[in-house]
Amino acid sequence: MTTYPRPVLEEVARTREVVARLHAELPRWGLVVWTAGNVSQRVVVDPRHGPGPEDLLVIKPSGVTYDELTAEAMVVCDLDGNLLEGDRSPSSDTAAHAYVYRNMPEVGGVVHTHSTYATAWAARGEPVPCVLTMMADEFGGDVPVGPFALIGDDSIGRGIVETLRGSRSPAVLMRNHGPFTIGRDAVAAVKAAVMVEEVARTVHIARQLGPTVPIDQNHIDSLYARYQNVYGQNLTEDRS
Numbered sequence: 001m002t003t004y005p006r007p008v009l010e011e012v013a014r015t016r017e018v019v020a021r022l023h024a025e026l027p028r029w030g031l032v033v034w035t036a037g038n039v040s041q042r043v044v045v046d047p048r049h050g051p052g053p054e055d056l057l058v059i060k061p062s063g064v065t066y067d068e069l070t071a072e073a074m075v076v077c078d079l080d081g082n083l084l085e086g087d088r089s090p091s092s093d094t095a096a097h098a099y100v101y102r103n104m105p106e107v108g109g110v111v112h113t114h115s116t117y118a119t120a121w122a123a124r125g126e127p128v129p130c131v132l133t134m135m136a137d138e139f140g141g142d143v144p145v146g147p148f149a150l151i152g153d154d155s156i157g158r159g160i161v162e163t164l165r166g167s168r169s170p171a172v173l174m175r176n177h178g179p180f181t182i183g184r185d186a187v188a189a190v191k192a193a194v195m196v197e198e199v200a201r202t203v204h205i206a207r208q209l210g211p212t213v214p215i216d217q218n219h220i221d222s223l224y225a226r227y228q229n230v231y232g233q234n235l236t237e238d239r240s
């Protein structure tokens, strides 16, 4: 890291603070247990600043409790997931985060949890149907299911990218695993992680009471367009 010029190092330091602070949101919203779950954010490296034009990412280290997640504890990797700076190994999900950043340049933040209700839908391999106006707002339709993928190579990242590229949704339920969410920055990705758990829970409860009522596609489209125009916090206009 010492070869990076000062503006890059300052941005890395700022991103460490942001990512550490956002990790506290995961237990706060009840999305994680023990050391599961992770947040990352891209550090944009201006090619004029060298040594290379490739961006960096800041992510949680592996196996550290949420109480220990200070800015100093965060680790910095290149977009191949190689550790550049940090005392500990990067999260075991770093390869998946890095694959998303390499293949979706508009994405600036990625979050992964095993939040209970979203993961329950992933266990059934069933998309969460768009039966709430807030789902039309936030996800622009159903929350899709991605393929089954084993940890250890690019297969999780590939599944996330293949599923979300053709979708308005910033969240994918990786089958038998759990949700991954994306955003233009880590704040937006954390918001999507909170929202996907909320709608998974609500639609699950609705299902216990009886059949749910679909929303007409034209209504979904207009709700989504209005919400994205007003709040514009998702990436999805560019991708759908």
Ligand SMILES: [Zn+2]
Pocket (backbone or CB within 6 Å): 112, 113, 114, 177, 178
């Ligand atoms: Zn996982």
